[in-house]
Amino acid sequence: MARSTRKQEILQAALACFTELGVEGTTIEMIRDRSGASIGSLYHHFGNREGIIAALYLEGIGEYAALLEAGLVCTLEAEACVKLFVTCYVDWVVANPDWARFVLHNRGRVEAGECGDRLREANRAHGQRIGAVLKRHREAGAFRRMPGDCFVSVVIGPVHDMARNWLAGRSGTPLAECRELLAEIAWDSVRAG
Structure with a gap:
């Protein structure tokens, strides 16, 4: 913050x-x-208290989104874009472990609460901005063919799982040490050919 x-x-x-x-x-x-x-x-x-919970959640995802989007503006290559998804995620989680734990455990609560529409709108707007950046790489054939929502899961899924395990103390390997490996895995999973 x-x-x-x-x-x-x-x-x-x-x-x-x-x-x-x-x-x-x-x-x-x-x-x-x-x-x-x-x-x-x-x-x-x-x-009220639920408003505090929602504000904390929305600010957390907003901070990560801003970090990612700022990097994407400067990134021209498809590989660098995909790797940035992972490295920004790792960097934010490592810098904000308590906040990351909070975000990981409270999405459903915020979605179901009175700020659910704000969360959905923030996610929609972020998705559109990200989609616009990735669209030219997709159209240029840089990525293997897959649905957009599958693309995000393939890129973020492994790092998200590793981050959850690290935050829960179930991983003996520091998350930051896996940053480049997870970024490379994400790229290998979505690149064409």
Whole structure:
């Protein structure tokens, strides 16, 4: 979380509480105490605890999306684009492990909640921007033929699984050490011929 505004301070406090006590074990009063914010400030910025959860989730996926999209703007080759999906994912997870754990475990909750439409819209817009970048590579024949949603799963699936295991402490290999290998595997899985 880059900026340090009152809203960001509340989100940082919420993430710390969720990490220590779990989402279900955290009350809005705990977040208020941790952040030093007034209850009015919490409700002004987020409406309720579910609003805090959704804001934290949306900001996390937004930060990763911005990192990826910024890199894609500068990347011209198909191979570099595919590898960037993986390396940005690894870099964000390694830099933000608590936030990444939170995002991994709370998607369904946010999707089903009052901010579900905002999440779906953010994902749709991000998908369109990414799709526009990848379209020219697909049309140039750089990728093997497969449905778009399958493409994303093939590219992100292995790194996502490794990240989940690393975040859960089930992997003895640091995620950062697998960064280039997973990027190479992603490229080998989708490149044409």
